Amino acid sequence: MADPERSPVSVMTELPILQIAGLRKEYGGFVALKDIDLKVREGEFFTIVGPSGSGKTTLIKLLVGMEEQTEGSIWLRNTRLDRVPANRRPTCMVFQSLALFPHRSVGQNVEFPLKIKGMPAAERKKRALELLSMFRLPENYYGKHINQCSGGERQRIALARALAFDPEILFFDEPLSALDYRLRKTLEKELKALHLRTGKTFIYITHSLEEAMVMSDRIAILREGRFEQIGPADEIYNRPQSCFVASFMGDVNLFAVARDAAGSGAAIAHFSISAEAAAAIDIAPDKKNTLMVRPESIRILSENDLADFITRGRVAGQYLLGSRTQYEVEQEGGRALVVEAANHTPGASAGEVIRLGFDLKQAHLIQEAVS
Numbered sequence: 087m088a089d090p091e092r093s094p095v096s097v098m099t100e101l102p103i104l105q106i107a108g109l110r111k112e113y114g115g116f117v118a119l120k121d122i123d124l125k126v127r128e129g130e131f132f133t134i135v136g137p138s139g140s141g142k143t144t145l146i147k148l149l150v151g152m153e154e155q156t157e158g159s160i161w162l163r164n165t166r167l168d169r170v171p172a173n174r175r176p177t178c179m180v181f182q183s184l185a186l187f188p189h190r191s192v193g194q195n196v197e198f199p200l201k202i203k204g205m206p207a208a209e210r211k212k213r214a215l216e217l218l219s220m221f222r223l224p225e226n227y228y229g230k231h232i233n234q235c236s237g238g239e240r241q242r243i244a245l246a247r248a249l250a251f252d253p254e255i256l257f258f259d260e261p262l263s264a265l266d267y268r269l270r271k272t273l274e275k276e277l278k279a280l281h282l283r284t285g286k287t288f289i290y291i292t293h294s295l296e297e298a299m300v301m302s303d304r305i306a307i308l309r310e311g312r313f314e315q316i317g318p319a320d321e322i323y324n325r326p327q328s329c330f331v332a333s334f335m336g337d338v339n340l341f342a343v344a345r346d347a348a349g350s351g352a353a354i355a356h357f358s359i360s361a362e363a364a365a366a367i368d369i370a371p372d373k374k375n376t377l378m379v380r381p382e383s384i385r386i387l388s389e390n391d392l393a394d395f396i397t398r399g400r401v402a403g404q405y406l407l408g409s410r411t412q413y414e415v416e417q418e419g420g421r422a423l424v425v426e427a428a429n430h431t432p433g434a435s436a437g438e439v440i441r442l443g444f445d446l447k448q449a450h451l452i453q454e455a456v457s
């Protein structure tokens with residue numbers, strides 16, 4: 087039996103900075119987290135994404151010591167982190183609410199962790215100014231009050247204060263969700279740059295996949311208290327292991343795949359399929375087989391264009407997305423397809439019946455256990 091006092095990875099050559107083994111959390115009889123196993127590498131930007139109620143906040147609370155797990159263990163390198171009291175953990179949390187002291191100056195806020203450590207005043211000020219300049223906040227902000235600062239500036243101050251703790255791991259609980267779109271986009275890039283500059287381990291939670299994709303080395307998708315998939319952003323986007331993950335990562339087309347009438351190849355309702363593609367799809371007979379195609383992989387075809395999968399549909403909606411246009415196309419049988427085309431390619435207009443197609447290499451086969 088495994089020794090609960092020894093890190094389960096102590097034999098590995100590269101020790102993860104954080105390891106979670108068999109974590110479970112129950113509130114009364116309700117299971118909020120189950121079977122959570124995870125290894126995070128030193129210096130990684132790791133993001134946990136999941137819908138509301140999936141258990142993101144619960145997981146972060148266990149990691150920072152605000153809640154106690156029902157089962158399992160949490161390790162910081164070779165130390166049982168879950169046995170260290172919350173105020174002594176070498177981690178720091180950045181909240182959506184930021185938790186800054188509103189009636190204190192910017193300088194006092196940033197210096198707070200340094201004061202706790204007993205750093206002399208002059209040294210504290212020097213370090214606080216360095217941290218402020220790291221976040222492009224000029225020196226005169228040092229004496230400003232928090233309530234004189236904008237939302238974006240407060241966000242930067244909270245980050246400067248978090249770094250002043252010099253934590254081993256920084257945890258972020260949806261820190262950008264209250265900000266407007268432009269500011270969020272700017273701060274996403276800043277956070278990513280900050281991560282590269284500091285080399286610290288960041289563990290970030292969000293319900294926004296877009297945010298996760300921009301910043302993360304790896305993403306974990308949390309569903310009903312369990313990890314559904316963990317991998318680099320492009321793998322989660324292009325090769326999801328379930329329809330849940332595929333749909334969670336933006337617009338997608340999911341087609342049920344069945345055997346064709348001859349029983350030798352694959353068929354999808356209302357699509358004509360090339361013989362090569364039909365034969366190349368390896369249907370698992372005991373699983374639910376679904377072909378996933380992202381909107382940008384479906385092309386609007388002229389009458390002579392070829393593709394592995396071809397169908398027709400009527401344009402029901404048309405939405406400009408900057409340099410691309412998204413079309414909602416109704417196929418025979420009532421199914422709606424989502425198609426995106428660059429604006430410099432031939433488009434279509436509302437009500438028009440168009441020919442559409444995609445190739446097998448742009449599609450991804452999802453095979454899931456039938457529940």
Ligand SMILES: Nc1ncnc2c1ncn2[C@@H]1O[C@H](COP(=O)(O)OP(=O)(O)OP(=O)(O)O)[C@@H](O)[C@H]1O
Nearest residue numbers: 113116118136137138139140141142143144145293
């Ligand atoms: N203290 C508690 N007592 C009972 N149930 C709780 C408690 N805290 C959370 N839960 C439940 O656990 C589940 C997970 O909650 P959690 O807050 O971790 O989800 P979340 O993914 O962070 O959601 P959101 O994105 O809405 O913040 C939810 O069903 C929630 O109702």
